[in-house]
Amino acid sequence: MKTYILVANDPGVGGLVEQAATWGQPVVAVVVGSKDLTQVAACPGVDEVIWLGDPGNHGIEAFASSVAAIVADDPGVVLAGRRPSERVFLGTVAASIMAPIITGVQSVSFNNETVVIKHGIYGGIAVATTQFEGPIAMQIDGGAPVVGGGTAVIETRSATPTTITVTSLTPPEVASVDLDTASRVVGVGRGLKRSEDLGLVEALATRLNAEIGCSRPLSEGLDWLPRDRYIGVSGAHIAPDLYIMIGISGQLQHVSGCRASKVIVSINNDKDALVTQDSDYILTGDLYALVPALSAALEKS
Amino acid sequence: MRIVVAYQWACDPQEALVSSDGKIDFSRAKPTISDYDAVAIEMGCHLAEATGAELIGISAGGEAVATAIATKAALARGLHEVFVVSDPGLDSAGTLATAVTLKAAIDNLGDVGLLLTGDSSLDSGSKTLVAVLAGLLGWPCVTDVMKVTMDGDSLTIERTIPEGIQGLHLHGPVLVGVTSDAVKAKVPGMKDVLSAGKKPARVVSLLDLGVRLPGEGEILSVEKMAGPSRQQIRINTEDPAQAAAELVSALRAAGALDA
Numbered sequence A: 001m002k003t004y005i006l007v008a009n010d011p012g013v014g015g016l017v018e019q020a021a022t023w024g025q026p027v028v029a030v031v032v033g034s035k036d037l038t039q040v041a042a043c044p045g046v047d048e049v050i051w052l053g054d055p056g057n058h059g060i061e062a063f064a065s066s067v068a069a070i071v072a073d074d075p076g077v078v079l080a081g082r083r084p085s086e087r088v089f090l091g092t093v094a095a096s097i098m099a100p101i102i103t104g105v106q107s108v109s110f111n112n113e114t115v116v117i118k119h120g121i122y123g124g125i126a127v128a129t130t131q132f133e134g135p136i137a138m139q140i141d142g143g144a145p146v147v148g149g150g151t152a153v154i155e156t157r158s159a160t161p162t163t164i165t166v167t168s169l170t171p172p173e174v175a176s177v178d179l180d181t182a183s184r185v186v187g188v189g190r191g192l193k194r195s196e197d198l199g200l201v202e203a204l205a206t207r208l209n210a211e212i213g214c215s216r217p218l219s220e221g222l223d224w225l226p227r228d229r230y231i232g233v234s235g236a237h238i239a240p241d242l243y244i245m246i247g248i249s250g251q252l253q254h255v256s257g258c259r260a261s262k263v264i265v266s267i268n269n270d271k272d273a274l275v276t277q278d279s280d281y282i283l284t285g286d287l288y289a290l291v292p293a294l295s296a297a298l299e300k301s
Numbered sequence B: 001m002r003i004v005v006a007y008q009w010a011c012d013p014q015e016a017l018v019s020s021d022g023k024i025d026f027s028r029a030k031p032t033i034s035d036y037d038a039v040a041i042e043m044g045c046h047l048a049e050a051t052g053a054e055l056i057g058i059s060a061g062g063e064a065v066a067t068a069i070a071t072k073a074a075l076a077r078g079l080h081e082v083f084v085v086s087d088p089g090l091d092s093a094g095t096l097a098t099a100v101t102l103k104a105a106i107d108n109l110g111d112v113g114l115l116l117t118g119d120s121s122l123d124s125g126s127k128t129l130v131a132v133l134a135g136l137l138g139w140p141c142v143t144d145v146m147k148v149t150m151d152g153d154s155l156t157i158e159r160t161i162p163e164g165i166q167g168l169h170l171h172g173p174v175l176v177g178v179t180s181d182a183v184k185a186k187v188p189g190m191k192d193v194l195s196a197g198k199k200p201a202r203v204v205s206l207l208d209l210g211v212r213l214p215g216e217g218e219i220l221s222v223e224k225m226a227g228p229s230r231q232q233i234r235i236n237t238e239d240p241a242q243a244a245a246e247l248v249s250a251l252r253a254a255g256a257l258d259a
């Protein structure tokens, strides 16, 4: 079976290429995006690149059925990342080949046409090992951008985009971040009383040279931080050397997005908060005292 | 024209207990209309009011989804009627089987110009259903949508993507995944709950719709999710400055502050 990697106008598919390369099956990247993007998608680990063209002022999703038609010609294992248009590609392809669609993938093994996948279920409270026969669609963290340098043949195919027209794009007021690849992250939750107090967290992040992340309520609901900064099942999946959780209770939906962190520190005024079970270092106390103290200690050292 | 909202009646996994042998116990949990879908229903209400369209809720699930508690909870949020596919086989349905079922429901209704649903599923956290359903229907699909306006089959949509806020124009029928903060879902009042009892709720089985569920693999085992075990070292915080200094040296020793 071939492995397909769906590329939706973003080179951040390094994680998928890395996974696919370990399976020893032919890897095909199906690309919607600029010509340059096809060049970088032709990276080591990819055997063939199929280019469906530049989206121009079409919405990326307008190409979903054309992507599906390519895979439906010769169904196989289909991989895509977690960005909005990647999810639409993956779902549309899965429907066209009637493949089950699996999220929260932890590991994959092959035995001829049988695929055995370990994957999180119910938002990551448990892990199932499931065996599938035949084609399958998997959502996997996209990882770092690929940079080309491979030997794949690039083949151009014509696409028939549906009518989704982009009429405007307002860039976000603040630049977007990719927390998934940050090496240090400071995360803040509802323990923070006012948005004005974010300054405390920013000061600490600056000292640590860290990115700021948060729990979901702070970006969806309170609107204190942009949506790409929340961590968890439905948000960013981070894997930094250090993650400091400030005023975050540690619900599983949050923690399943940061389990891959090397070292986790929690600052929480509840000594029994759930987060303590997932912490390497536990500081029980008021964040308003402990966070400035930590910034000061870092400045000194 | 009909506006359809696909909603989920499910338990929040936060309420589930997972034992060390991987058994998942939802008996403590109470099912609800997913918060995500409640937002989609609210948006559907605004659009139905503005366009005069019929507003129909559809849902697929096990026996629970067909109970009066479930259908009334959905209707109390402002849907004009609900069409529910209930079958024991749907209790363990994954995304593909659920989508196949919902497609049959939509085909059965006919005249659908817009389908709205919450971006994420409540119980699995997966954000893929709307796209699979789009693939089955052969309709375009956009997610992360904040705002929709409709003029006949012409739709203007605003949505958030990593690059910013994108304006889109498209023609129905389309599927729209709504962000959880697109509009504020009202909590149904006493009057809404009472009127819900008088609205039509149709319940059908898979057999009625002629649906055969696709295979979705064979589960070999389930384990409790175990993160890497953590050291759980408690640092005395009586003196914040000293606690901070102690943490900094521990982190330095662990290599977490390098580079």
Ligand SMILES: Cc1cc2nc3c(=O)[nH]c(=O)nc-3n(C[C@H](O)[C@H](O)[C@H](O)COP(=O)(O)OP(=O)(O)OC[C@H]3O[C@@H](n4cnc5c(N)ncnc54)[C@H](O)[C@@H]3O)c2cc1C
Pocket: A123, A188, A189, A190, A191, A192, A214, A215, A216, A217, A218, A230, A231, A232, A233, A234, A235, A246, A247, A248, A249, A250, A251, A252, A253, A254, A257, A267, A268, A269, A270, A273, A285, A286, A287, A288, B012, B014, B121, B122, B123, B125
């Ligand atoms: C399907 C689904 C998906 C979800 N996805 C996500 C997701 O991806 N990411 C996510 O984060 N959430 C997600 N959630 C929400 C999640 O369940 C929690 O509600 C959320 O993570 C809680 O955020 P919090 O820890 O900031 O707030 P709270 O749970 O309210 O915790 C605040 C913490 O701050 C502490 N505190 C208060 N004051 C102080 C102080 N002065 N000093 C120190 N500590 C203090 C408290 O002790 C408490 O532990 C999801 C929920 C569902 C149902």
